[in-house]
Amino acid sequence: MSMRIGYGWDSHEFKPGVPLKIGGVALPHDQGLAGHSDGDVLLHAITDALLGAIAAPDIGALFPPSDPQWKGADSVVFLQEALRRVRLAGYEIVNLDSSLILAAPKIGPHTAAIRARVAALTGVAPDSVGIKAKTPEGMGTDNAAIAHVVVLLTNRG
Ligand code: MG
Numbered sequence: 001m002s003m004r005i006g007y008g009w010d011s012h013e014f015k016p017g018v019p020l021k022i023g024g025v026a027l028p029h030d031q032g033l034a035g036h037s038d039g040d041v042l043l044h045a046i047t048d049a050l051l052g053a054i055a056a057p058d059i060g061a062l063f064p065p066s067d068p069q070w071k072g073a074d075s076v077v078f079l080q081e082a083l084r085r086v087r088l089a090g091y092e093i094v095n096l097d098s099s100l101i102l103a104a105p106k107i108g109p110h111t112a113a114i115r116a117r118v119a120a121l122t123g124v125a126p127d128s129v130g131i132k133a134k135t136p137e138g139m140g141t142d143n144a145a146i147a148h149v150v151v152l153l154t155n156r157g
Pocket of ligand 1: 010011012035039040041044
């Protein structure tokens with residue numbers, strides 16, 4: 001048996017007039033996250049953690065922001081490609097853990113929904129998905145959402 005650890009990080013700036021999606025869940029807020037795709041900072045960090053665990057090219061290499069094909073894309077598409085590559089490499093997810101860093105909105109009331117959605121998207125049990133949120137004390141990043149993710153993989157057989 002072999003195991004792999006992966007780490008992913010992403011940030012997106014808040015922008016008025018766009019919907020806010022975090023972990024594939026639409027959250028009520030007066031701003032969303034700017035980006036070439038739907039700006040889902042958590043799904044991007046999960047995607048990069050999975051790709052990193054198998055030493056695959058990162059999300060920016062696979063889905064270049066310069067490619068109009070990915071404009072407004074649902075970030076679930078990026079995650080699904082990373083999961084396809086993980087399976088192809090013979091691995092499956094043991095668990096993943098995340099930290100979200102953002103000033104607003106409060107994530108606490110939505111943690112269960114985000115955990116359930118990420119679990120469904122990645123095919124693991126909800127108790128294998130850590131969703132933690134902190135405010136950016138002293139960081140000066142109140143206009144951004146930041147996500148850090150680690151993932152553990154094991155090979156099948
Ligand atoms: Mg991103």
